[in-house]
Each structure stands twice: as structure tokens, then as C-alpha cells.
Amino acid sequence: MAEPKLRIRDVTVAFRTRRGGEVVAIDRLSLDVADCQIVSIVGPSGCGKSTLLRLVAGLVPPSSGEIWLDGHQVTDPGADRGMVFQSYTLFPWLTVQGNVEFGPRLRGVPESERRAVAGRYIQMVGLTGFEHAYPKELSGGMMQRVAIARALANDPEVLLMDEPFGALDAQTRAFMGELLLDIWQKSPKTILFVTHDIDEALFLGDRVYVMTARPGRFRAEVSLSLPRPRTLEVTTSEEFVGAKRRVLAMIREETAKIMGAGAAAGS
Amino acid sequence: MPRAGPAGVTVSLAQPRAERRRRASWALFAYLRPQEPVPRRVYLGTVTGSAVGLVALWCLLSYGGVVEPLFLPSPTAIIAAGLDLARDGTLVQDMRASLAVIVTGWALAAVLAVPIGILMGSFKVVEALVEPVIDFVRYLPVSAMIPLLILYVGIGTAEKVAVIFIGTFFQLVLLVADVAAHVPHEQLDVSYTLGASPAQVVGRVLLPATLPGVMDTLRITMGWAWTYLIVAEIVSADRGLGYLILNSMRGLFTDRIFVGLVVIGGLGLAFDLTFKWLHRRLLPWSPKA
Incomplete structure (x- = not known):
């Protein structure tokens, strides 16, 4: 196998609590992601999956371990790792176009070029005609589409997505999944996709990692050989349903650990 | 069927x-x-x-004669008194005096308090530096400081401007700090992942994000400034709307007191509406606009 695009090596993240204790959010976790692969990460809430993305983004320093992207060690945030958050993070004072242009503008890309780049990505997420709208005029799904366009306009090496469709209703969510795959098909990117929605994880990912309850580790990897381009039909295929059943069982066990209910029944 | x-x-x-x-x-x-x-x-x-x-x-x-004119003058009596005061120029003079004091004191407070508040809300170090002082001073009633202010700067315009400044400055700092502290953290995080440096995050994200809140805060403290103005003028003044009210009381000109109240209310409302209009005009993107 060629050198992976992204290497996460034995990374641990520990937070110090106010009372002087220590909480290990992520425990000696390793992950390799090949170029233009989509890796989904699922796990019970509070398992550290968001922390994992923030680590790669450089927003949280690892307590130990290393993260390498394209042979460079990650030490702080940078434009090569774009991120889409679950909460709406568009800048309300900028129009759709202003938001999408934000990254290129920071880098000093000349206006005409910026405009062209923004236009291309706005079209890609299907929002042509809304260039001059302010975020307050958009629906939740539209805002997340702009957020994706804004991240892509920087042409990052890795796209980090932290439950980007988590706040959307089920129909919009399914549509956004298809849209994301459609964009990926047109201009492939390495994507790390965190979600608690198993369908979404399996539908999008080449590989799905299931995380344990805190301290977060990978419990299992589920590789899917679903053909691409995928449509929502694959979600009813035998392979998909089987994988879903396995992942569901694992997450249920992990959640039970947190709730304490599984303590007696399980181990 | x-x-x-x-x-x-x-x-x-x-x-x-x-x-x-x-x-x-x-x-x-x-x-x-x-x-x-x-x-x-x-x-x-x-x-x-x-x-x-x-x-x-x-x-x-x-x-109907239910209440004596000494306590509640009729609308026509108040209009007549207002016209009288307008005609001899005292009303305009009093309005001008009060407006000059209020705008000066409030603007000075705003110019200093907004940047300090933003720094305080954004940087924990500044918060630690500024908060003990402000938390103490803001509980001191401004009226309690008036004797001291008179001792320091006399009973002229400077004293009244100082009253308004002290009355609004400390509250403004805290309110603006609160606005800055409530800029969604993820908006800052996303800026870093788009390649912004800390300085760019402050200039291009944090500052614009605080604008609607700062606008609102300025509008609210302008309302408070009127309260402090009247307090300052009742203590010592030779003109101004507060002086008009106090002086009218001495002569039992209740109708003039009401003229003063109506004018203060009208000016306050005009300022409030102007701020709201500016908010819509300057910040059309704001969810509050």
C-alpha cells in the first residue's frame, strides 16, 4: 500500500478536570486513511469522535502521539484541513458568496478568481441564485450546503465532517448524503466523517470505524464493498443491512457501558 | 351523506x-x-x-375636576405651557444642554467601553485584569459618587458628563464583554480551519460577530444615560431638562414638569427608534434587523 494520506499514530487525548482528575477522551488510537477515501466514524455519544476530528484539524493538541498529513506533522490548524461542524457556523454578516470566498480571501486570491471559485462550489452544492443571500434567509440544509462549499473552496487535502447533517430532518439528511457523494464523485477528496447515524456512516464510507465508549478507541472496522457511485438503493441491499446489524449491536453494547445497564449483563 | x-x-x-x-x-x-x-x-x-x-x-x-390641576394639569394646560417655554427659547436651550451632556458622556463611554469590553470578553487575561475593578465599581450607585465628582471637577458641564460616563461605562464594558464571550466558539474554530491566523480571527470574525450585540447594548445604555442625566441635573445645574423639572417644582408649575417629562420621553423614544433604524440599515444581515 502506498503511503497513506493521513496517519494518526497512537494518539491519546487527556483532559484535566477542575477537580484535578484526568479524563481520557481518546486512548492510543491509530488510523491510516488513503487518498480520496471516505472513512466514517460512529460511536456512542461522548466517545471522543468529535475530539478525534478536532485533533486532525489541529484545534486540540494530542497529549501523546502524532498526526501526519502528506508527510507533514500536524501541529496547529491550517487551510489544508477543512472542517464542517454540526452547528451552523456560517458567518451571518457575509452573503453565501462571501462565506464561500472566505478562505481564498484570507490567502489573498484576487477577486475575479475568488468569484469564479465560489461560483463553482456554490453551483456544486446546488445553490446558484442564492449567492447574495444572507445566512438568515437560508434553511438549515442550505446553510450546511454553504458550509460544505466554503470548506471545499479552500481545496483542502482532507475534509473533516463532524456530524454535519445532525441538525437536519431525516429527508434533508438523506438528500445531503447523496449530494455529498455526488460532489465527491466529481472531485474526490479524503473525508473523515463523524456521525451517530449508522445508515449515513455505511452509505458514505469506504470503511466504517466503530468507537468504544470513553476512553475512545476503535472497537471494530467494517469495510464495505458497495459499488460506487452509490444511490440510496444500496441501503436496502443485503450487505448493507448485514453490516448495519453488526454495527448496531456493537454501538448498543458500548452505549450500555456508559449507561451502566450493561455492567451486570455484559462483562 | x-x-x-x-x-x-x-x-x-x-x-x-x-x-x-x-x-x-x-x-x-x-x-x-x-x-x-x-x-x-x-x-x-x-x-x-x-x-x-x-x-x-x-x-x-x-x-372633570376629579384631580386638582396642581397635581394633574389638563392636556391643554400642558400644551400651552410647552408652547410658552418653546416661545421664550428656554425649552430649546434646556434640550440642547441636556443633549450635549448626554451625547458627550455616553459617546466617551462607548468609545472606551466597546473595545475594552470586546477584549475582556475575548481574552481571559484581559478579563482577569479588568473584572475585579469593574465588578466593584459597577455596584456603586452613580448618585453616591456625585459629591466626589463635584469636588473633583466642580458643578459645571464636566461633572454631568462625568456622571453619565461613570453611569454607563462600567455597565457597557460588562455587557459588551458578554456579547463578545457569546460569539459561538465554533465560528472561531471554523475560521482557523479556513486558514485564519489569530489576528485574522479577531479582525474578520470576532469583531463583525459582535456588532449586532454591541448595537443593542449601545441602545440600551443610551436609555440609562437619560436617568443619570436627570439625577446629575437635579443635583446641580442652571439649565437642562432635569433643571427645568426641578425649577418648575419650586414654583409649583406642575404643567411645566409635565412638559419636561414629555420632552424627555419623546427624545428617549426618538433615540431608541434611531438606533433600531440604524441597526436595520447598517446590519441588514443581523437576525434582529
Whole structure:
């Protein structure tokens, strides 16, 4: 196998609590992601999956371990790792176009070029005609589409997505999944996709990692050989349903650990 | 369902009344439910009714001779007194004096408090540096400091400007700091992942993000400034709207007191509306606009 695009090596993240204790959010976790692969990460809430993305983004320093992207060690945030958050993070004072242009503008890309780049990505997420709208005029799904366009306009090496469709209703969510795959098909990117929605994880990912309850580790990897381009039909295929059943069982066990209910029944 | 025949006729006649009753009771129910919107017509009608009712009550009490003019002058008496004061120029002079004081004191406070507040809300170090002082001073009533201010700067305009400055500055700092501290953290995080440096995050994200909140804060503290102005003018002044009120009381010119109150209320309302208008004009993107 060629050198992976992204290497996460034995990374641990520990937070110090106010009372002087220590909480290990992520425990000696390793992950390799090949170029233009989509890796989904699922796990019970509070398992550290968001922390994992923030680590790669450089927003949280690892307590130990290393993260390498394209042979460079990650030490702080940078434009090569774009991120889409679950909460709406568009800048309300900028129009759709202003938001999408934000990254290129920071880098000093000349206006005409910026405009062209923004236009291309706005079209890609299907929002042509809304260039001059302010975020307050958009629906939740539209805002997340702009957020994706804004991240892509920087042409990052890795796209980090932290439950980007988590706040959307089920129909919009399914549509956004298809849209994301459609964009990926047109201009492939390495994507790390965190979600608690198993369908979404399996539908999008080449590989799905299931995380344990805190301290977060990978419990299992589920590789899917679903053909691409995928449509929502694959979600009813035998392979998909089987994988879903396995992942569901694992997450249920992990959640039970947190709730304490599984303590007696399980181990 | 069969519709023909006498039964059908009865039903079609009876139903609208029942329907109307049902709707009326539903509407009443809806008006009494918390946070439920009411039709615009009903809303405006109630607003008008309230205002007209107040004026009617006033007319009844004053013209009807229920309350003595010494305590509650009639509307015509107040209008006449207002015209008198306007004609001899004292009203304009008092308005001008008060406005000069209020705008100067408030603007000085705003110019200093907004940047300090933003720094305090954004940087924990600044917060630690500034908060102990401000938390102490803001609980000191401004009126309690007036004697000290008179000792320091005398009883001229400077003293009144200082009262307004002290009255608004410390509150403004804390309110603005709160606005800055509530800029969604993820908006800053996303800026870093788009390649922004810390300085760019402050200049291009944090500052614009605070604008609607700062605008609102300025509007609210302008309202408070009026309170402090009157306090300052009642203590020591030779002109101004507070002085007008106090001086009228000495001569038992109740109608002039009311003129002063109406003018203060009108100016306050005008400032409030101007701020709201500016908010819509300058920050069309703001969710509050």
C-alpha cells in the first residue's frame, strides 16, 4: 500500500478536570486513511469522535502521539484541513458568496478568481441564485450546503465532517448524503466523517470505524464493498443491512457501558 | 351523506352560527395562550385602545375636576405651557444642554467601553485584569459618587458628563464583554480551519460577530444615560431638562414638569427608534434587523 494520506499514530487525548482528575477522551488510537477515501466514524455519544476530528484539524493538541498529513506533522490548524461542524457556523454578516470566498480571501486570491471559485462550489452544492443571500434567509440544509462549499473552496487535502447533517430532518439528511457523494464523485477528496447515524456512516464510507465508549478507541472496522457511485438503493441491499446489524449491536453494547445497564449483563 | 330535503336546509343555516361561535371561542382561547401570535388587526386595535384609554382617563381626571390641576394639569394646560417655554427659547436651550451632556458622556463611554469590553470578553487575561475593578465599581450607585465628582471637577458641564460616563461605562464594558464571550466558539474554530491566523480571527470574525450585540447594548445604555442625566441635573445645574423639572417644582408649575417629562420621553423614544433604524440599515444581515 502506498503511503497513506493521513496517519494518526497512537494518539491519546487527556483532559484535566477542575477537580484535578484526568479524563481520557481518546486512548492510543491509530488510523491510516488513503487518498480520496471516505472513512466514517460512529460511536456512542461522548466517545471522543468529535475530539478525534478536532485533533486532525489541529484545534486540540494530542497529549501523546502524532498526526501526519502528506508527510507533514500536524501541529496547529491550517487551510489544508477543512472542517464542517454540526452547528451552523456560517458567518451571518457575509452573503453565501462571501462565506464561500472566505478562505481564498484570507490567502489573498484576487477577486475575479475568488468569484469564479465560489461560483463553482456554490453551483456544486446546488445553490446558484442564492449567492447574495444572507445566512438568515437560508434553511438549515442550505446553510450546511454553504458550509460544505466554503470548506471545499479552500481545496483542502482532507475534509473533516463532524456530524454535519445532525441538525437536519431525516429527508434533508438523506438528500445531503447523496449530494455529498455526488460532489465527491466529481472531485474526490479524503473525508473523515463523524456521525451517530449508522445508515449515513455505511452509505458514505469506504470503511466504517466503530468507537468504544470513553476512553475512545476503535472497537471494530467494517469495510464495505458497495459499488460506487452509490444511490440510496444500496441501503436496502443485503450487505448493507448485514453490516448495519453488526454495527448496531456493537454501538448498543458500548452505549450500555456508559449507561451502566450493561455492567451486570455484559462483562 | 344525503344533503337534499328540509334537514339539509336546517343544517346549512345552523352551521355558520355554530361555526362562528366555535371560531370565536377558539380565538379567545388562542389569545389567552402564552406566546401565541394574535392577528395584526387585533394587536393594533389593542394598542390604539390602550393609548386612547390612557388619554381619556387623563382628560376625565383633569377636565372633570376629579384631580386638582396642581397635581394633574389638563392636556391643554400642558400644551400651552410647552408652547410658552418653546416661545421664550428656554425649552430649546434646556434640550440642547441636556443633549450635549448626554451625547458627550455616553459617546466617551462607548468609545472606551466597546473595545475594552470586546477584549475582556475575548481574552481571559484581559478579563482577569479588568473584572475585579469593574465588578466593584459597577455596584456603586452613580448618585453616591456625585459629591466626589463635584469636588473633583466642580458643578459645571464636566461633572454631568462625568456622571453619565461613570453611569454607563462600567455597565457597557460588562455587557459588551458578554456579547463578545457569546460569539459561538465554533465560528472561531471554523475560521482557523479556513486558514485564519489569530489576528485574522479577531479582525474578520470576532469583531463583525459582535456588532449586532454591541448595537443593542449601545441602545440600551443610551436609555440609562437619560436617568443619570436627570439625577446629575437635579443635583446641580442652571439649565437642562432635569433643571427645568426641578425649577418648575419650586414654583409649583406642575404643567411645566409635565412638559419636561414629555420632552424627555419623546427624545428617549426618538433615540431608541434611531438606533433600531440604524441597526436595520447598517446590519441588514443581523437576525434582529
